[in-house]
Amino acid sequence: MSRNRKHTRRRPKANPRGVLTVSAGGFGFVQTAEGEYFIPASGLAGAFDGDLVEIAPLRAGASKGRRVADGDGDMTGRPAARVLSVVDRAHDTLVGRYEVAEPFGVVVPADPRIPYDVFTMRAESPEVPDGALVRVRIAQFPTRRSAATGFVEEVLADTSDAPGAGIDLIVGRHKLETVFSEGALADAAAATLDAEGALAAGYRDLRDRFTFTIDPADAKDFDDALSLDYLEGEGLWRLGVHIADVSHYVPWGSSVDLDARRRATSVYLADRVIPMLPPALSDELCSLAPGAERRSMTADLFLNDEGELVRFSLYPALIRSDARLSYGEADDILIDYKAAIAAGGDIAWRLVECSRLARAREAARARAGGIDFATTEAKVILDAEGRPTDIALRRKTDATRLVEEAMILANETVAGYLERRGFPCLYRVHEPPASDALGSLIPVFQEFDWFEKPMEARLVAGDPKVIQEILAASAPRSEGELVSSLLLRAMKRADYRPENQGHYGLASEVYCHFTSPIRRYPDLVVHRMLRAALTRRPEKFDQEMAALPWIGEHSSAMERVAEAAARESQELKMVEYLAAFVGQSFSAVISGVAAWGLYVRLDCTAEGILPVRALGDEYFVFDPVRYTLVGDESGKVYRLGQRVAVTLKSADATTASLEFVLAGRR
Structure with a gap:
């Protein structure tokens, strides 16, 4: 036997982990340190949207041959995986429609990204009417062999189809307090x-x-x-x-x-x-x-x-x-x-x-x-x-x-x-933007003739004067609002802290909220x-x-x-309003580009999706650096800030989503 042979115990390979994002179609994606994985609907294993999960990659071709629309295949080329376990749950409560099915009260989640009903015992909450909008606390999460169970924590509305029910859903989903304590009401009255x-x-x-x-x-x-x-x-x-x-x-x-x-x-x-x-x-x-x-x-x-x-x-x-x-x-x-x-x-x-x-x-x-x-x-x-x-x-x-x-x-x-x-003071702090966040915008801005080479280094350095110049140069053009939006997204969020660190956006050495x-x-x-x-x-x-550090963190959150x-409530009502305009055409600006299609924004600020399949029968190549989709046969380019004529195909108030097609196409 060779003396050079090493007898070592093989370590088990660690499985990738990441946060699960589930689509309305039932399939999902998990971004991990190893890259992004596609999770077919059959591989969710009881995991909810937003959960931190451990996954196991599937062998190549395991999910090939079926379309995304079937909920069990990825057409963007990502490797497929299945959920092994949920490391950390994102939800302990859900909001949904209460359906009486003796001896149960079944809560059907309002969020289409959560495809698991929650079973409650009807005898525990007999006063809840059929069709009510409720918040349910989950006692047991679903597994491959058992359903989710829980109990009704709050009735948000007696019916789920009233005009305000959609906003009630948002209130419940974000766990916003709507009732003051008796002590608080007494203090205010006195x-x-x-x-x-x-x-x-x-x-x-x-x-x-x-x-x-x-x-x-x-x-x-x-x-x-x-x-x-x-x-x-x-x-x-x-x-x-x-x-x-x-x-x-x-x-x-x-x-x-x-x-x-x-x-x-x-x-x-x-x-x-x-x-x-x-x-x-x-x-x-x-x-x-x-x-x-x-x-x-x-x-x-x-x-x-x-x-x-x-x-x-x-x-x-x-x-x-x-x-x-x-x-x-x-x-x-x-x-x-x-x-x-x-x-x-x-x-x-x-x-x-x-x-x-x-x-x-x-x-x-x-x-x-x-x-x-x-x-x-x-x-x-x-x-x-x-x-x-x-x-x-x-x-x-x-x-x-x-x-x-x-x-x-x-x-x-x-x-x-x-x-x-x-x-002591609770300051409003706005840190300078990260250089990589600003640098990622350079390839996008290079598509516009007003963006000059000397601006690049100054932009990466976070020079506020060059940001002013970029905003001023783009303002009179069609891409003006988009450029402003991209720069705004690159900024760090302001927050509350007990230490003064200045306010970058306002050019203030010291700032607080007093007014x-x-x-x-x-x-x-x-x-x-x-x-x-x-x-x-x-x-x-x-x-x-x-308590200032805690108050600052909590208030920022x-x-x-x-x-x-607030944003979701406006988006919901926009979709409800635009439902009357299905079939009509609009001028829109491309506000986002992805492998699967485009985000387009109307002049009224409503935003929706334009799927890649609606762009034509050819294959479109996605450039994640310049945020473009390019047709491999026609050479047609779709890029951020570009104006396109679109027709509203659908407006779904349930998911607060709009879908468009190119004007003139079906």
């Missing part, structure tokens, strides 16, 4: 203004100062108001930013505080608002409604004629708003400001001067490296029954700019004051810290200070949840 007590406690009396609010037309909670006066003796403008004094009514550790802390933010859905605070506070006592006396935390910002901050003063005050304007009304005044000023009154000239100062502030921020992304926000207009009737588009206007710049300056001022005092304490918990925290810095530390100050729910 709160009183006590104007005399406020003045006795040191609040300044600003009830004679002319003050106004500018908000969306359908707003109920007005948490910021403005005032503007010219101080002749100093040659300065006194811009007052008056913010609802929520911290007076919501002390740390109270029942209403605990509810607000869990929620962390109000959620603005297409057909409803889920407030952070009970309506007795958010819509009434804290809201800076016209003609009502209200407590505020006020920032007086003294500006010269060029919009530069000369000095400031921060203090609690008692105010009375004199006028409530919608953004549309404010814009109307600014458009025809000469006539408005000639007509007299206190509001027109103040709006004009606020707008002029805002433009000066915006220009100064741009010179410092601030980046202004051109975005279009879509809001679906609903009738009294919650059915969509139109889609309204919102873009930046003089009125929105006026409010935005005032709030940015107030936020910067408060954050800087607390930092200089060495006082919306009715709807954002971090703003409420900042108010408490400011009050403590201005007066004295409250009894439980150290306790709240120690809940912000993402709220944004996702």
Whole structure:
């Protein structure tokens, strides 16, 4: 026997792991360190969309010869695998339609990517009506030999086909709290203004100062108001930013505080608002409604004629708003400001001067490296029954700019004051983008003639000035919104932290959120810290200070949840609205390119899919670097930002999805 032979125990080969993404067709994909694997429907083994799974690759050809539409084959050439085990579950609850099938109540998941019904015992929840929309908690997950079981945790709606049922599904899927605790409701009901007590406690009396609010037309909670006066003796403008004094009514550790802390933010859905605070506070006592006396935390910002901050003063005050304007009304005044000023009154000239100062502030921020992304926000207009009737588009206007710049300056001022005092604060941090995220855009931008070679190195370095140049060069072209969207996606998300690390997008050395304490918990925290810095530390100050890291992480996470729910609700109502336009043609922009087809976005911002099979009978080659699909016979190229004429083939409200074909094709 050779002495060189090694007798070693063979180690078992580790199986790939990754997060499972399941399609509506029942098959899935798992991205692993070894690459992406296709999982046929027969290989899911009880795994749900979003689960972390361990997989075993199948032998070559094991899933060949069948189409994706059959749920058991991949036409994109990915290696196939099957799920061996679920390492970590993404879901402990599901939302679905409750069906009575004695002795069971069967919950059929509303998410088509989860193809497993959950069985409950009808005797445990006999009051749940057949067809109700429910949230079910899973007690046992499905296996190859047994079904999923659980129990009904909450009835979201008595019927799953009501106009608001789709939004109820979104609420349930994101586990948004919709009911306040009895303690929180009692706290809110017991709160009183006590104007005399406020003045006795040191609040300044600003009830004679002319003050106004500018908000969306359908707003109920007005948490910021403005005032503007010219101080002749100093040659300065006194811009007052008056913010609802929520911290007076919501002390740390109270029942209403605990509810607000869990929620962390109000959620603005297409057909409803889920407030952070009970309506007795958010819509009434804290809201800076016209003609009502209200407590505020006020920032007086003294500006010269060029919009530069000369000095400031921060203090609690008692105010009375004199006028409530919608953004549309404010814009109307600014458009025809000469006539408005000639007509007299206190509001027109103040709006004009606020707008002029805002433009000066915006220009100064741009010179410092601030980046202004051109975005279009879509809001679906609903009738009294919650059915969509139109889609309204919102873009930046003089009125929105006026409010935005005032709030940015107030936020910067408060954050800087607390930092200089060495006082705790929950900062709004925006880190510079990663160089690889920006670098990945270069091949896409090279397709456009305005993108020049010297821009490449500056872009990878995250130079905000070159990002400004790219946005300016692309803005007047058809790809302008797409370029803005791609750059925005390359940015890191801003979040809340107890350490100041600056705000890249605003070019701010120090920044926090101070201006919306009715709807954002971090703003409420900042108010408490400011009050403590201005007066004295409250009894439980150290306790709240120690919780800042957790509050920052939790608030950042809940912000993402709220944004996702809001976006999904608008998308759902857009699909419901566009269902009446199936068969009609539209002009669209290619907003995404993949091996299986294109994402296209209509001018109303609705986005859908254009499958590769709808592009023609030839084979299309996908370039993942330049994001293009190229026909191997015709040479036809489809790329990001390209305009295409499409026809709406289907609008599925169940999955909130749109499918298109090229105009002129079936």
